[in-house]
Structures are given as structure tokens and as C-alpha cells.
Amino acid sequence: MTDATCSLLGCGADEDRFYAMADYAEGIPRWCAGCGDHAILSAVQRLLESEQLQPEQTVFVSGIGCASRFPHYLSTYGFHGIHGRALPVATGISLRRPDLHVFAVMGDGDCCSIGAGHWIHAIRYNINMVALLLDNEIYGLTKDQTSPTTPQGYPTNTQPRGSYLPALNPLSATLGVTNASFVAQSADWVPAHLYATIREAYHHKGFSFVRILQRCPQYTASLFEPAARNPDLTEVLVHDRGITVPELDAIYRNRRVHDPTDLDQARQLAESAEKIRIGLFYRNETLPRYEELRRQAPHGADERNRLLGEELDRYAV
Amino acid sequence: MTDATCSLLGCGADEDRFYAMADYAEGIPRWCAGCGDHAILSAVQRLLESEQLQPEQTVFVSGIGCASRFPHYLSTYGFHGIHGRALPVATGISLRRPDLHVFAVMGDGDCCSIGAGHWIHAIRYNINMVALLLDNEIYGLTKDQTSPTTPQGYPTNTQPRGSYLPALNPLSATLGVTNASFVAQSADWVPAHLYATIREAYHHKGFSFVRILQRCPQYTASLFEPAARNPDLTEVLVHDRGITVPELDAIYRNRRVHDPTDLDQARQLAESAEKIRIGLFYRNETLPRYEELRRQAPHGADERNRLLGEELDRYAV
């Protein structure tokens, strides 16, 4: 696309400027004290800084929810849309502007409940973007309702006698969709791993789905505190082609070697176990990417009008 | 629920009447000659007859599409709703009327595209109903557009240079959803197997998902004709607790023993292979059923008003 190429050449952009982490920050995050979103924001800012992504070449798209306030706290372009529709908007951006770095940030209600249909199809499209599911296993912004990922029996405002159904497993669901190309899980309380995971996702060409276990001290404090306090409750998936965070080896002693190219094993590991598993479950770089299949050659206005003239002549009287 | 119990006692219903297959038929099906929907309709009518389901106690719910015309051709109650929303309507019916026999009939666009979000969640709810996906791998009623299950490369009116993406595998997707309790596949051109499958689905307590490969001579004739003509292109999953159709053994010689309680293997078998697999992939009778969890005891009007009075008194001045 003309525009794309043009901006790839970075016309007007300040190529050799160095961006510090602070350069990516915008405003004061309005999340509760201790909210996992703060840590996730930092990890993302760290990525932007380490990759030196130009703010004007980067777009964060979100839906509605606590998590979806994310773009407001970044100095990049952002689109804070409507509940559940982050992925279609991000798809539209990526389709016409493959030159941009596109991130979609969603809550568990946003992505897995009202947005479930788009989620399934975004996985299929496998468009190059990073999709972050900030999963606090609850509806935060609307104050404590059951989400698809809320554990069975956990009481909420809409299901006060305990949530009725077993929680949906976003990893299994994603791995069940044909053309899934990148599936990982991390947690807000393991910043080094979180950063490494997002970096891996960013470098994957395709739809990189990262579920981030996110603490919500306001409504689901009890859910993640044990794991956050005790590293032994977590199991880290390791592999030389996986996500590697050497500095964590000392603290997180439960480690399991998993080959991220093995879909069957990925599905088995994704199934909830007594331990929380973090790491790269699956990655496949060979799958078709929709935006690649749809890429268009640039066309000048005159060229187009000539072609349009020819087309009109087919209807000539 | 009062009404429920009442109708369970079949007030007004003619208990000892015998219903012949013809008694379940209504009008002349308006599908193309050779359309697989005809065979599916017969299989369903055969089930109704063999189970002697009372027409007034049976409801067929559908969305919009060729497949969704289904309810019009049955003498039962029916709700031919809007595109993609058959499952929510069926859910509402089952929630208040667990005494009814509820069937949801959907096309592949209906269920896997616009209805994908409801589909995922209906699997979770695991409400007792039979969900039939009539999968012709195309949009029939709107005349030949790519559906999520259209094979990659297959040309359609919206993707004339060949459908862009690998087809979504409805079985894998379903098996990826937590609380999935019954997943089977059959084909319109194997009536005995189709009938046996729907019967099995009907007898399963929970959300029984059956994908039926359906011929659309109008738009996807080439896709299923080979398999329909040559039984060797099909592999039948067999197991003493699976779907058994002895009369087919002679014709369908590719048979694979599969234990329908084995989720991992079910997922592996669901992955598309060179042969079409029909049979019961997975069944789990122990999973929670939403309508059971939400069942309500009947309440008389006076009783309710007494309770309401008490509630109002909590706000008394």
C-alpha cells in the first residue's frame, strides 16, 4: 500500500531518536493499588523501549474494561473501542497497515465472553499482532460479576452462591482452533517471565495469543495470591526454543521441558493442573497469515482510473 | 417449575397415541434435489418415531440458512429465529422447560461464523439438548460464499480466487472447550450411521454436538461426492460404548477402535486426516449441566406474594 511503504520509509518520522521507557508512558494509570495491570503495563513499556518501537508506528487496541484502559497509559496511537470488539478493529488496522506494530489488549470478559466469536476467528486469520488477554478471572470494571474464566464455586455479584460452571480454559480453547500459531501464558507477578513472553510474542509473525494471569486485589485477591507468594505452586515450561528466563531458574524450581512445536502435548499441558503453568505452549511459524494473503500492490490514482475506465467499458452500450 | 411438572404429567396430551413417521412431517421440504438436508430430516423423523416423542413436547430451534428451514418441515413446535442465534433461544427454552425435547439445527455459517460465540458458550453450559451442525462447508442460502469450514483454496463468490484460510475444524474447536460432553460426526449419505448418531446424541444428558457432513449439490458438489461414492474414503470410529451400526461393517471397512472417554485421543482423531472420520469422538456423562444447576422448585402465587411481602418489609420505613 502506498501509505504503508511511505510510512515504512518513515517519512517525517524521527529515525535516530532514542526512546526511553518514560517516553512511552502517558498519564497516571487509574487502576487499583496492587492491580496486576500495572505490572503488565510496565512489561509492555519495557518491550517498547527494548525494541525501540516508534510510538507513531505502534497502535494499542482494546475493548472496554479495566484492562482495556491500557492504551490510555501509552504514548503510542491507541483505539479504546467497545466491549468485545478489540480484535475486529485491530484486524482492520493490520489489514491496511501491515507496517504498524499492532497490539490488542483485552479482559477475560472482553475476549472470552462477548468477544468469543471474534477471538476464535482472529486465531484463524492468524494476522500478525500481539493479543494480550489480561485475565483476572472476573469482571472488574463493572464490579465483580462472573466471567467465563471465573473458577467454579467462586461467589460473585451475579452468581452469589458461587459461579455455576467450571472455568473456560482460554489456552485449550485457543489450541482447539485451526491455524492457531502462538499460544503462551504468563503472570503479572513474574515480571521477567512476563516480559520475555511478550517479547517472544512480538517477534512471532502471526497472531500471538498470550494469556496473562492478572491479580485483581479488588475482587479476586484470593485466586492468585497463593501462587504469587509461593513459586512452588507454579510450573515453568522450558525449552531451548521456548521462552527462556535464566534468572528465574533459582526461584521457580518446578520446570518442565516442553517442545512448543508439539500440539498434542501443548493441549495436554494446557489442561488445568494443580500447578499454574507458564511459558510457551505452542508456536508454529509456517501457518498462513491472512494479511499476507491479502497484501495489495500500491496503485496510483491515474492507474486506477484507467482500469476503472476499462471496467466501465465492459458495460458500455 | 409448575408448568413443567404439569406438562410432564402430560395434561391434555394424548399419551397412548402412536405416532408414525408421517405424523412428524409437515409441508414439502424446499431444498434442492439431492441436498443432504433431506436425508438428515428423514433421520430425525425416524428418531422422533422410534422414540415416540410427542410433537407438542418437542421443539426444533434454528437460525437462518438452508439448514435452518428444518423446523418448518416438522409437525413439532419450532422456532426459526435469526441468523446465528439458535443456541441462545434453545437455551432459554431448555432453562424454563427442561421437560421439553429441544433440538437446535444450524448451518456452518450459522454456528461457526456469526454464532461462534454462542456455540462456545453453549458447549460450556452443557444444557441438555441435541445440537445438529448441518455442515455443507458453504453458505447455501445466500448463494455460495466462503464459510469457516470451506476448504482452503475452494473458490466461492466472495473468495473467487479460492478461499484464503484452512477450514476451521468444528470438532477440534468443540473439544477445546471446557465442559464439552458429547462430540460426534456423521454424514448425510450414511443414513444408518446418521440415525444411530442422532439417537446416541438424544440419549446423552447434556449438550450433544453432532457435526453432520452435508452435501450441497448446488455449490459444493465436488467436496463430498468422492466420499459419498466410495466408502473406503471414510473411517468409522467403533467402540462397544460408541456408536454401533453393525449393518455398515460390510461396506465401511476402515474401522478404528476409539474409546470415547479418551479426550486426548479424541482431539487427535478430530484433526483432519486424509480419511473422513465418522463416529463418537467424545462423551462424558459426569459433567455439570447448567439447567440442572439452575432448576427451580415450583412456587404458588400466594407463596410468592408472602415472600415478596417479607422482602418489601426489609425496606419498610
Add this chain to the structure above:
Amino acid sequence: MPGGKRRRRAFALGTNMVTTSHPDASPTSSDVDDSARSVIRVSEHTVEIVSDSGEGAQKCGQIFGTVSAKMGNGVWTVEIIPAEIQPPPRTPTSASGNRIRIGTGPVSNWGDHVNLVVAFNEQVLLARHRLDALADDAFILIEDMWERHANADIRTAWHDAMEELDGRSYRIIRVPMEEQCLSVVENARRGKNMFALGLLAWIYGRDPDRVREQIVEQFKKKSDDVGERNVELCELGMRWAEEHLDFRVEVRPSPIDRPLVVMNGNQATALGAVASGMELCAMYPITPATSVSHYLGDIFETFGGIVHQAEDEIAAAGVSIGASFAGKVAFTVTSGPGLALKTESIGLAVMTETPLVVVDVQRGGPSTGLPTKVEQSDLLAALFGQPGDAPHVVLAPATIEECFHCMVTARRIADAFRCVVVVLTDANLATGVQPFPRPEPDTRWHAAPVDLSAVPNGRRPYEWDPQSGLSTRAIPGQPGGMFTATGLAHDEWSKVAYDPESHQRGSDMRSRKLAVLHQTLKRPTVYGGDSGALLLVGWGSTKGAIEEAVERARAEGLDVSSLHLRFLSPLEPGLKDIFAQFDRVMTIEINYSDDADAPFITAENRRRGQLCWLLRANTLVDVDCWTRVPGEPLRPGRILDVIRAKLQLAGRT
């Protein structure tokens, strides 16, 4: 046009045609000498060709229409589509084909009744008869194999049908189509349509070379011999007609003084989108809108554009909003049920001031309604569907030509006003075929290439001009323009702001833009006289029928005029003044209104036509309405009756 009358005169000249009452007198197979052959000279004539669906009558009709247009006749073609997927053959429900109205001058609508029909069996003919589609003196050329069919039921069906038809003075001519076609093909079902084309070509004196050309063009995707066989069948039909028919119809063409194109409304909409420079169409299939995307699916990539078939209409809207946000204005195309699903997304585009074009090819409603049939009942939903105050533009092309040009207009307004533009077409425009002046593509119609240069220092994302509310958007890639668009209430910096001032201000600015656009609009011109006893007001696809009715009424000396609106939001200026020049004003619409004299209906509770409501609120003039929901285009004759009644009521004629 006065054709109505003249046609009647023309038929007076017609020789006594045989009717079913004297079957024996039907034309012999021996040649009919030219002298005995009457030529019916008329300024316009309406033809239908109907068959069971799948017998290809539509191809025949399309070719006949195109050839007529190319010869210089005015043409309007309407599809006859069975409602069912696969209706049983030889039943009225399976009637499928085309109506082609041709004229010496331009033809703007499908007319009242059919003057000549070719039917492949008596049941589909009955369907048209029962819908009162046929003129009393219509010529009927019908396949007569059924009369002699082996199956007794079919023979009875034939005779019953003939009796039912006998009530009218139709001129029925039996044609052994099957028998004839078998001399060329084994399966006559695949050939009758071209044979029928031959009949029509001869009757209407269509240039044989053009006909041949068009047949070849039609089947060029198939193998050559398919084309040849069809040409052969067509010539067979011509020969049969020549040998057996003792009449011809002459509708003199007019010289073509400028380049014309002939296409249907959805093709025009698609090409208009191309001409506008838009590059992305996100859609989800829905009748009768889908063919826009089918066509674009074929050609859009050649222009660097893409058609994205989304998983549903909500996604289609989201994708187009995302594409617009990050580049050129994108559009989405749908019909009623899809528009309903886009409601929330339209609100988002309005709030974020993301340019967006939404095309709604209207069909019958409510709910799934009548998917293949015309209606104009999405107007209020398009205008007021969104919760909250969501000011946006609504346009409605009135002709197939306008379908093309309004896409350019819509794109330009969306860009210039940073707003949403909803374009309302309908099933009648979508499938109707008509010649119109060939557009001369102009690069000024295009969106300017996306400018990714740095944003002037300190320019705010919503730097509203305090007077006009207009502002310039920054596009991702533009240095210094970074902001986060949000559907929440926000200030000029696009920061979430819930204080009273900010929300009032943003609401003002978004609404002001419509007032500014309104100031740029021209006062619409009245068709007929500038004052009088009655003014009809219409919008969308009914223009042709309304104006023909007005013309015929004025020819009868009735003091009626009409006004046709393209802009529904904002409304075009000067309406109140225009209305003031007329004793009575009433809208003519294809949507629902209570009949004033129906049970329980009072002036107070009467639910009126949708444009009628809008005009009453806007002008406070007591605008009446006549609206119907027949699922078919309005007939000029029916509108003429309404005019007569309205003016008689007024004690004026």
C-alpha cells in the same frame, strides 16, 4: 410519460388475436405472409419471461435487456426471484425470470402491467396472472407440451389453468418450445431460454448480430460450443417466430448521443466505491447486498482494494472502523438485519469521529422479513438507531446511476466531516438494470493518499473548530499525532472526560457538523410545477414510478407535482417553503403506515410512513402519506390512482 394512453391506442391497431376460446384457430405452421402481419408501434412495451427456477429465463431476460439498451432503447429490468431455495417445479412458487420494460425514451421503473410474456409452463404463468402482473390484453407465448403431456394430472393442471386465464382477454399463443429445442439439444430444459430469446428478438426486431454477441459474452466463461449451441437455439427461435407469428412489436430506439453503460444498482454501487478511492470493503453476506461484494471480490484487488468477509456484521463494522482509523475511509455493506447488528459500532464511529461509509441495501422487514424483496423501512433505524445522540449523515440514491455517484459523495463527506455516512439503497435498485451516462472517473473523486507527515506541533486530536465542529484527524504513522481514540466521553485531547462541560462540548461539536453540511446543500427541485393542489414526496428507488405517475396525472390535467429527497440527514433545505406552495403534501413510500380509515386508527395514534414522520417533525406541515409493503416496486398506475383519489377527495376533479 403519456405512454399509458398511447399504448392503448396502439393495441387498437392490433389484429384480432386468437384467444383460448378458439384453440383451433391458432396460427398454422405454414408461413404467415408479411402483409397479414400487423406491426404494433408503441413508445414502450413491457415483456416478461418466466420459467421454473433453474430453467434460465433470467439469462434470456438479461440478454434481451442489454441488447435493447445497446440499440438505444430505454430499459428497466427487474428480476423475478422465487422466495424459496428450491421451489417444486411447475408450481406458482417456482416462477423465476425477468421483467424488461423497454421504451423509445428513457424508462425509469418497471411499469404497471406486462404486455407480452413468454412462459415455460402454465403454472408460473398463473403466478404472474394471480399477482395481477399481466395487462388484460397481454400477449402470452406459452410452451404447450403440457397440454399433451403423458401425465394426466399435468394435462388437467394445464386445462384448469387455461380456464382460470380465460376470464381475461389475454392473447395466448402456444409454442412447442421443447419439441423445437430437441432438434438442437438432448436436454431441452437447458435450451429453452435461448429459444425464447429468439422469439423475443424477432418480435421486437432486435439486431441479430448484437444478440449473438451478447450470447457469446454471456457464456464466455463456458466452453465455446456452449456459446454456439445457444446461438443456434436462439436462431431457431427467431425462425419459428418468423414462420408462425403474425405480429411484431416496434419500440423505436433513440439515437445514443453519448456513451452509456448498463448495469444493476449493486454493480453501480461497487464501481462507485472503486471510483471513490476506498480500498476496503468489510462485509458479511446478506441478501440483497451480497452481490456488491461478489463483484468487488472479482475486481477490487485490481484496484489495490480488498473485500474482507468477516465472521459477522459486528466484525465487519469493526474491521472497517479499524481500517478507516489507520488509513483511507473504508466501508461496509449490508441489509436490515446486518444494519441492526452494526448499531453499536456506528455509535462508536460517531463518537470517535472515525470516517465510515455504511451501505444498507434495504429489503423487507422487520426481522428476517422478505430477504429478496424491496422495502424502504430502514430509514428511521438508519437515522435514530443508535442509543445516545449519534449525529451522522444519511443519503439515499434514487436511480442506478446515483448508486454509483453517491458512493463518491459518501466517501467525500465522511472524509471532510470526519463522520459516518449511511447510504440507503434497496432491492429494487440492487437488481434493477438500466442504462445511464458512462461516468468519467475523476482522480478528484479519490481519497487523497494518506499523509503520514508529522502533525503540526501541539495539534490536538479533536481540534474542533468552535464554529463548525470540524477537525483534522491524525493517522497512525504520523509523528506527533499520537492519541487514543475512545468511545467514552472525551475532551479535545481525546482524554476521558465526564465533566458536564466536556460532554456538552463534544456533543455540540459532533452535531454542529450536520448543520454545516446542511448549509452546503442545494434546495431540491420540484418535478412538475412549483405550486399546486398536491405535492408527492419520495426518496430512494421510487423516483421513477412517482414521476411517471405525476407525468401521467398532469397529462390528465391533474395539478400534482413531486419532490424527491436524497439527503435524509441532514434534510435538504427549503422544504417548508416548498410545501407551502401546495394545498396538500403526501409522501409515497414502500414502508408501513396505518391506513387512516382502518379500525381503531385515529389521526392521533396513526403510525405514518417513515419519511412522513420525519417531514412532519421537521416542517410541522400536515404531511400525509400513502405507503404499502407489497414486497415489489410501486406501480406508477397505482400511484396515479392515489393521486386521483387524493384530489377527488379534495373535491378538485
Add this chain to the structure above:
Amino acid sequence: MPGGKRRRRAFALGTNMVTTSHPDASPTSSDVDDSARSVIRVSEHTVEIVSDSGEGAQKCGQIFGTVSAKMGNGVWTVEIIPAEIQPPPRTPTSASGNRIRIGTGPVSNWGDHVNLVVAFNEQVLLARHRLDALADDAFILIEDMWERHANADIRTAWHDAMEELDGRSYRIIRVPMEEQCLSVVENARRGKNMFALGLLAWIYGRDPDRVREQIVEQFKKKSDDVGERNVELCELGMRWAEEHLDFRVEVRPSPIDRPLVVMNGNQATALGAVASGMELCAMYPITPATSVSHYLGDIFETFGGIVHQAEDEIAAAGVSIGASFAGKVAFTVTSGPGLALKTESIGLAVMTETPLVVVDVQRGGPSTGLPTKVEQSDLLAALFGQPGDAPHVVLAPATIEECFHCMVTARRIADAFRCVVVVLTDANLATGVQPFPRPEPDTRWHAAPVDLSAVPNGRRPYEWDPQSGLSTRAIPGQPGGMFTATGLAHDEWSKVAYDPESHQRGSDMRSRKLAVLHQTLKRPTVYGGDSGALLLVGWGSTKGAIEEAVERARAEGLDVSSLHLRFLSPLEPGLKDIFAQFDRVMTIEINYSDDADAPFITAENRRRGQLCWLLRANTLVDVDCWTRVPGEPLRPGRILDVIRAKLQLAGRT
């Protein structure tokens, strides 16, 4: 009520209060002897308690309000909610609490200005000051720890704030809340709210036992000692007030002559649903509607009902349609964005004539807009949102009491007319708390138990009465009633039918029902006089404010009256006649309209208030409007100004 004036008189009695200008003169810590203590006697007073969110000011306000109601005062409580999830403490954005307006007579709205405010820090106080929430002579009781805070920035912030406030003649009283509370709890943050309650209880002479009772009730879910500690803190507050304040405020309660209940609108809506006999509420969480389902989630099962949280709003609508189709009328509750998503489903329910109740608790729009704030801008979307003609009923309760009763009405209409009923409440009603006569549940309010007996032989699924369009539905389980409901055009047998007659007929029948309902409605009664210079017309939650403004205006001798509508579709009868009795008619609405004198705005392009637009179309009367979108309830005083201006303009005062 004439309170406006009387209040001023009352304050005249007030002893000279110290203001920040003589800080030294602030009340000493030594006892104030009763003689020196002034008692301010007023017919109504407005109190606010504001803190950082999380400091529990709302609990304090709720208890104060409830106790006041139980003592026999008229009460109106409004929540002050921060827009952000977790605004930083000690900033204006974090202001959270309650406004409680109490009166000797009934109180119908939140009033104009606050007469007394208790603030936990000077920043939240500033927020209220800047929003012009405080009366010039308001009493301000403020935590003064900040003045002496270790952090210098905080001390400066305090002093800057005091200066900003100095402009007004507020009566500021410093209260060492922190210091005091620490004598009872370690973490004063958790205790201040009860201490503040004590202050208010003493100032307004609230019955200590009732206060204690209410505290215990509030914390009964927590451990007993929590309750006790809170009682202790409250008593501490009372004691401090007694020792340090030299004024009290007396708002005489009236004897309670009949049983009352006190609750907010969402509680009333939920209980109304229970009273109506509905058994299923399908919803998807959305502010400010969610609390209806939270409450039902708690209690509904006791009544054999269930709340189903669906995966989205479309599913919620689908589930309620399915439940209604198979049994008793079900309902769904949502707000603007959710209503948008239900658009298509509402059309389906209309087309299949499946009874359905849709509650829309309106908030600020468009798009996500202002989720926690009041607006009345979903009216047109509720009326006309659906593509195609989808006639249905729209109701709007005007008070919290009506929230209860209109649910019963809605259910009954849905049943009797086999139709969709949309109920429009809003954030003001949803969270406002007010006492009203205790409803006496009546079994006739309930849906009749579902009758599953056989359907009379040959009764058609849509056996429309040709006059009224009414018909009886068959429910699954009823022998002989089997049919397939469809969103496609259909005939009386519910068979798909696309012919002109069937579609016209079905459309007529669905629309006719509204005319029949219209005939059963009573002409609304005017508040004030039956004729005059000006009539204000309102709908929904603005009733109290409008009528108070009218009352105050009439007390000033202004010739104004008001009319309040509950039925928006069909509209209540007699409007045109009523309007004819007034020189001018104007609507007062919390939604958007262009100001008549804004740039580019003309009488022709002006976008008017939503009810205004509706009334103009319906009555052809030149109805004007005054509307605003402040995200807060309208203030009667502001409406009074509008009345004055309008009548001055009319040269009448």
C-alpha cells in the same frame, strides 16, 4: 415547593457563622452552652458527604438517608460516583459519596445546591465546589488533619484550596476526624464515615436508636464487633458535635400515615419484576443496569425465578425470547450499548409476536459514553432502532415507585398484546433512593400459570382478530398448538409467505395492536393549570425537578404548568388538545439538542430533543425544547431559570 424562598429566610436566622476569613474565631473545644446554640428550622435541607472513594462516605449517606426516611422525612439520595476505577486519593476526581436531600414534605429530586457538606479532604471538597454543587452559604465540615500534615505539598494544597473556597461565603468548620477516630480504631480510614454519620445525626437530630439499628443492619453480614465499633464511632461523632457545634438544623418530619418502603430504582425494578410474576431475567453486566441483576441474583431463586448471565447482550435477548416462547414472559435488562446489541432480537420478538420485556437503564451516550451518569437519550433508539417496521410499546417510569409498578404493567401488556415492551429508566432513578408507599403485592399482578391444555381445534398460531390484531399464542407442551415461529414474513398459520397480501396483513395486525392499546390509555393530567403561557413536557426521571421548578415559578406568579408522559409508544391521548391550551410548549430533557442560537443552527437544521421531535411529528405543534447533557440530574433552579427566560422572551414577566 416554596422551600427555595423559605430556606433563605431560615438562613437569615442563622447566627453569624465564622468563615475562613477569621480562622481564630473558630468554635473552641470548650462546651458550647445550648442558649448560644442556634437552631435553623427549614422545610428542607440538602446534605453531602464526600470522601476519597473507598473511605465509605456512601455507607454513611445511605444510613443517614434511610434513618431520615424512617423518621418521616421526605428523602432523595443521589450517589456521587467517581468516573475512574481507582482515582488517585486527594484529587478532585476521587470524590465519592452521597447527596441526601431531606424535607418535611416529600422530596422528589436532588435539588439545586448543597446546604451542608462533610468532606474528608479539601480536594474532594474542591471537586464539589467547582461543579457548583454548594450553596453560597453552605456549612462545610471538613477534616483538618491536612492543614497540619507532615507532607509540605499536602499543606500547600490545603491552603490553596482554602483560598479558592474563600471567594464564597461558605461557613467552614474544621473537624479533627482522624484524631478522634484513632481513639477507637487504629486505621481511621475505615472509621471516619461512621464518625461523620454521628456529626450529621446530631446536627439533624436523628433518633439515636434508629441510627444504631441501621448501622447494625448495614454491617450484619460482617462480624458483630464490626457493627459495634461502628456504633461507637458514630456516638463519638455525636459527642464531638454536641461539644463543638453551635448550630443544629431542624427539618421537621411529618407523621407517617401509611406504610412506606425506601429503596433505589434498581431495587424497585427488581422487586417489580418479582411482583409481575416473571421468572427469568437474562442479562449481561452493564452499568448502571447491573445492580438490578445483582439484587435478583440474591433473591430471585426464592421466588422460583433465575437470573441468567449470558455471554453477551444478544444471547441475553435470545435466552429471554426462548424462555418467553416456551413459558411465561421473560425480561432482559441492559443499558445503551447493550440495547444497541439487542436491536435485531427485538425485531425478531416483534415479528414472531413473542412477549418480551426489555429494561434499558439509560446512561450517557453515544457509544460507551458516560457509563455511570444519567441521560435520556435512548428514546428514539428504543422507539425506532429496528430495521423494518417493528411496532412495540415503550414505557418510562417517572419515579422510583413507578419503577416497581411499571414492571407489572409491562409484563401485563406484553402478555395481553403478545408484544415487546421496552421500559426506559435511567441512572438517576437507578441509584436514587426515595421512600414510597409500600406496594401491596397482588396475585392478579402475576402472569397466569402457563396453561398447557390442548389448543381448541384448528386454532391458528396467529389467529389475528381482524379488528384488533390480537391473538392467543400456543406454548410448547400444548397439544394441537404446534407451529414454527419465524422471523420471515408469514401468514396466520406461521407459514413463510412473501405475497403482498400476507405481508401487508401481518404488518397491519402487528401495528394495529398499538392503536388498540392507545384506546385504553387515559389522557395525562397537567401539573399546575389546564391552560396558560407555558407548558413544560417531560418524561422519565426529570418529573420531580420539573414539577418543583413549576411550583416555584408559580409561587413567583409565573403562568407555567407541566405535563409528564409515561407512554412514549403509543403516545398518551389528548396531547394536541392539551398543548392547544398553552401559548408555548417546550420539552425539558436530559439529552442533546442544538441551541437555537448556536453558529450554523437554523430552525430548519436544528436537531431537537428526542421527545420534542416525537411530539412535533405527532401533534404538529411547534414544540420547543430545552435539553442538556451534563451527566447529572437537572436542577429545579436551572429549570426555573429556563421558565423565566422563556416567559420574559415572550414578554410576559
